[in-house]
Amino acid sequence: NLTPEAAAESGVTYVSKQQLFEQADVLSVHLVLSDRSRGLVDAEALNWMKPGAYLVNSSRGPIIDQAALIETLQQRRIAGAALDVFDIEPLPADHPFRTLDNVLATPHIGYVTENNYRTFYGQMIEDIQAWHAGSPIRVFG
The missing domain is CATH 3.40.50.720 (NAD(P)-binding Rossmann-like Domain)
Structure with missing residues (x-):
C-alpha cells in the first residue's frame, strides 16, 4: 500500500x-x-x-x-x-x-500476445467479409 x-x-x-x-x-x-x-x-x-x-x-x-x-x-x-x-x-x-x-x-x-492479435484481427476480417457476402458468422443473440 x-x-x-x-x-x-x-x-x-x-x-x-x-x-x-x-x-x-x-x-x-x-x-x-x-x-x-x-x-x-x-x-x-x-x-x-x-x-x-x-x-x-x-x-x-x-x-x-x-x-x-x-x-x-x-x-x-x-x-x-x-x-x-x-x-x-x-x-x-x-x-x-x-x-x-x-x-x-x-x-x-x-493485454494480449502477438498470436491473440493475429486471431482477433483475423477473425474480425473474416466476420466483415462474411457479413458483406450476406452470410454472417459468429453471430450471437
Missing part, C-alpha cells in the same frame, strides 16, 4: 482516495481484483469525480460498481469512460455500455 513516506521517496504527492477522484482529469484503474479492490470504485467515488473527468478501466470489471457507473454515465455526471473489462464477458448485446455515447468499450484486449 502506498504511504505518505513511500510517495515522498518517489517524488510524488500523496493524496487520499477522495482527493484523487476529485482532482483527476483521467482516472485509470490498474489493480488486481481481490476482496479489497472489488467495488473500490463505487457510487460515492464516482460522485467525487469532476464533470469533465474520464474513467479508464483495463484491469478487472468488478473493481468498478458497474450499476453505479452506468447511472453516472447516463446522467452525464462525468465526461465518459473507456472500458476494456466488464463484470460479464463478452458484454451482453443489450448491455447499456453498448449504447451510451460517452463509453468507449473494447473487447478485453488490454
